[in-house]
Amino acid sequence: MQGAFHRCPLLCSVPPNSLPTTSNLFPSATPRRRFLSIPSTTTTATTIPPNLPHSASPSSSFAALDDYQRLFTSQPAESTDPIPLLPAEGKLPSDFPLGTYYLAGPGMMADDQGSTVNPLDGHGYLRAFHFIGGGVVMYSARYVETAAATEDRVVESGEWRFRRPGPFSMFKSSSWTSPVSNMLRNVANTTVLRWGGRLFCLWEGGHPYELEPTSLETIGLADLITTAEERQGGGAGAGAGGVLNLVAGITKHFFHAMLGKDSKRTISHYKVDAQRNRLLLLSCDTEDIFLPQSNFTFYEFDSNFELQQKKEFLITEQLLIHDWAFTDSYYIIMGNRTKTDVKGTLLAAAGLAPAISSISVNSSQPTTPIYVLPRFSDNAIFPGRNWTRAAVEAPCQLWTMHMGNAFEENNVAGNIQINVQASVCSYHWFSYRKMFGYDERSSKLDPTFMNQEKEMLPHLVLISLELDGKGSCISCSVTNSSTKWRKPCDFPVINPSNSGKANRFMYASSTSGSTELLPHFPFDTVVKIDCSNGDVSSWSTESRRFIGEPMFVPKSTSAGDEEDGYVVIVEYAVCRHRCYLVVLDARRIGDDDDAVVVKLEVPEQLTFPFGFHGFWEGK
Template identity: 50%
Template sequence: MQAKTFNFSPLILSPPAIKLSPARAISFPDPIARDISIAIPKNQEVTTSVEEEKIAAYWDYQFLFVSQRSETINPITLRVIEGSIPSDFPLGTYYLTGPGLFKDDHGSTVHPLDGHGYLRAFTIDVVKGEVRFMARYIETAAQVEEHNRETGEWRFTHRGPFSVLKNGERIGNTKVMKNIANTSVLRWGGRLFCLWEGGEPYEIDSGSLDTIGKFDLINGGVDESSTAMVGGEDILDLAASILKPILYGVFKMPPKRLLSHYKIDASRNRLLMMSCNAEDMLLPRSNFTFYEFDHNFKMLQKQEFTIPEHLMIHDWAFTDSHYILFGNRIKLDIPGSMTAVCGFTPMITALSVNPSKSTSPIYLLPRFPQHERGRDWKVPIEAPSQMWVLHVGNAFQETNHNGNTKIQIQASGCSYKWFNFQKMFGYDWQSGKLDPSMMNVKGGEQLLPHLIQVSINLDASGNCEDCQVNPLNDQWNKATDFPVINNDFGGRNNKYVYAATSLGSRRELPHFPFDTVVKFNTVNNSTQTWSVGTRRFIGEPIFVSKGRDEDDGYLLVVEYAVTKQLCYLVILDAKKVGETNAVVARLEVPKHLNFPLGFHGFWAPRDFKK
């Protein structure tokens, strides 16, 4: 009996080729609210439970990445199905962004990282005891070109860094940098922005979610104290001068790639952002520029650093004295770059990880050069383990009476042996399909993202005396990512870290997608967890502060019930994670507005300072 291929909205269009057990049918709901029955052949090689779990795991994974084409022009009040909105919940809106569309109407699919940005907004009104929901596509230049608003048809014309087009213009297509504003969201100075990893932020109207347009943040008023700190070679300057006209002119890449991860220095009331130079993706050096803004978007400080190493940065950290970069080492893949430029492979195939050293470079860049104690910032601290750092939860420093400084960094890191640009989320650009096994490899506890704590001891002159890398919790070895904290403690000594993890109860999906929120107490080395249930998953948790204690507040997390094709907003009491009554409220998003897995979110209090 041959496996049947189903043509419907999930990114993956056909089930895996596995031999299954005696005739039996399993039904899976699709986004059009009809059942899909998968007939299981009679030839048996494995037990029924293993067979069923393989199929269920495969389809559960696909349904996390179902395209959602519907939007809400007017807010919809969510139905409360458990608990109630607590009376002391702060007024405000939880914004969550991520990809919304993975497949067009002409046979092309894209990697989740290339999916058009879809902004979701949950406005919490404790006076009425309700949550109002809205969701809109961010009308970037690429989205406007690829979506026909009159017919509703989508046709991908941009390749995107991680994808190739199956139809349409493929060979020689220079539309690579597809700014889809799908990675993170920020509200600052009374304005709302959606960010991507390689272009300007898009400003969004916080009420209607209408797209206002690009916001040229980093080319605004640079102050006269701007500094350039250089450590490079003349030959690389020549190479850069050759690359710039090609990258800027032909491929339309912005000279400065503004990263999607920002930092908020609550003690100074500043927004910190960082950019890279486009040409450095292809050169053995890296240029990083840091910007600090006040609430009126006045640029208070700008500093540029040139590091003589080929690095890729996604997230970073800051303290009172430093910008901190974990140097993920990369290298140019010559064959891959040739095929990528011609359009045969994704542009990201031009790069690969560089595991040439067993250590990991950590750059401590002087945030205020006038206070720097003389240490050569171009020389990295080599952490005694090889790790690819994905996300940073927090960093802080403490200086004793002798002038010695201890820096602590909390982050998620994975192994160079596992990390692969071409296979993130298990996406196969050749078939256009997702393979959950990529995210659930054997030995995943050692390879996949897990939380670490880096401790660096500096003497009074700023020289490194010691650097250690340890698990954030000695007893916690599960795959874990998306570390978040109470943002009031950003850059300060924090006790609690919250993250998304999996308890490993699914045999075929032991590590990802995540199904559990874990709360780390870094003082007593303990953990507490809250799990969402069977065949349900979660995204990144967000902390909402309501009091003076660090964990006095709530956690917001989206629950994805894939078998029902429903999403829920869950409110947890941060102090009660690990207890049976941790859930304060659960609210249901209408089925026709069920949305795919999101990336990063932001909690914006209604009394946000302007």
């Protein structure tokens, strides 16, 4: 399987002691940008027609900008009682498994007072598609009743009024106080998890919120980390000791005033080890975001939510981790290097910039640290190895967006080969404060940020590491996942049965490039990559329709066939103010007319904005 990858031209491949001084993967120059005509922020009048007709030219700057804004239009309505979805096209096949597809994401980004936040700060809105048999799909949706949502929503009237902006946003109101005070507003909008009979919505900066699985009613905060710590008897991490721990102790109270009282935060991306039937969670110390150290703790739970093991690692680098991976024997962290931004901190403290301005990307090194951390005994495989200090430096500067999978194999030389599939982008492009094109000065979304030079934007790569018998890295290479698809991609997923072990197929969201003014984002294409030979097949929506993250749903009768299943995805027909749940036959992706099995229409009054990440729970 690995040999096929070696036929692809290498983007970066050198021995670890012979690293380049500049990245060969991304250009270092400031990228050129496509500009749309954005309405002036000095007047309250809008130049965008409120309802452009479906026949409007997709090449029109007005149509492109209107479509982009509509993708992030808030939805105040909820559907507490499940309603049936009618097929707009096709029919649900009889072999589609029973279960529920959950989708998390922001639902409220613009309140009733005219304040707007970055979608990353939008209040969590959970959508659930229940496949109950007989071709029937029921839909429900509710807001996660976080402390932030309770603060911002007026119960009597149902109106929304944002009190504070969140770490990625800024209000223009002069009465607003500094965002640095308790900057982490947990909006539970990023991922959704169903495990051990319980349902959770997660966010990067705090504990998960638990919801009732059937009604989607919020139960409350679920401090899984503290519970796990208590069961293990607490204990400090594997500290680097000395000055760093002293500094962390002195500054802890200050950071807790800024970030909230929680000493740990759960990384929103979790993993499920299907082979061991375990849930894997990762947490880090809240204050590490500002310190040159990262305290990572991995937790593994069985299907009854009993903690099976806990592993702690202290890495002496300032990192910001959004996603990670695992293999049968290792945890894999690709380090996104950051630094404390003094100027940004001062601007944030003065209310002149979003709180996230306090940190910035650290592009001072041309490499990417990859930490290969043992899941089980530290010294059983490689005695004497210092796992947290011996990072493998990939010979390219990569900012990791999302992980698709990772797995290990023994190669012909008897060494361990670790393969990591991920979506990465350029340090020169990435910016949390500008994600989705959020402009803090106008509080609008500018699509030009997401449509810069395609080489800078997220795309799929394979990172291959070879470790010798002592655990030393012999080689590290970075290749495109396929030479036959060079367009931007993100949200890589696989058949979940193959998580942590070798997979042949990978699916991701990408672009057809057919919209002149929105060539790269929003995505409109599902791409399927055959990792054994680099072959690519794809399915695209119609004009002026977009998609989110794909989700692979295995057939209950697949009997280990990795390709035997369906891909579900939400299609946002923004020009028609409609959402559809699309079911694709995974085998037929690439066939012009046969890939779509069914397209289920969400009622217009419940049309929802762009979702982030989902979860499939089979019955």
